[in-house]
Amino acid sequence: MTSVPEEQRPSGTAxxxxxxxxxxxAITVVVFFFLGRWLDGKFGTDPWLMLAGxxxxxxxxxxxxxxxxxxxxxxxxxxxxxxxxERE
Numbered sequence: 001m002t003s004v005p006e007e008q009r010p011s012g013t014a015x016x017x018x019x020x021x022x023x024x025x026a027i028t029v030v031v032f033f034f035l036g037r038w039l040d041g042k043f044g045t046d047p048w049l050m051l052a053g054x055x056x057x058x059x060x061x062x063x064x065x066x067x068x069x070x071x072x073x074x075x076x077x078x079x080x081x082x083x084x085x086e087r088e
């Protein structure tokens with residue numbers, strides 16, 4: 001197994017933004033699901049608003065997840081390029 005030099009190892013804080021992505025997606029889906037379920041109880045539209053809330057939660061959560069993941073990837077690429085330039 002090869003060892004990664006100390007200066008190339010990411011610090012613990014470098015993983016923070018990535019660790020929250022899945023949690024944000026899950027929370028969005030669950031919140032919209034239960035909001036739709038609550039609205040179904042209020043208006044007597046079982047199960048349509050629950051399903052609409054679930055679809056909205058999945059769609060919105062996934063869109064936010066992908067936008068954040070792409071932004072983090074671009075930032076990581078930019079930082080990698082800056083480190084390469086510094087070494088030259």
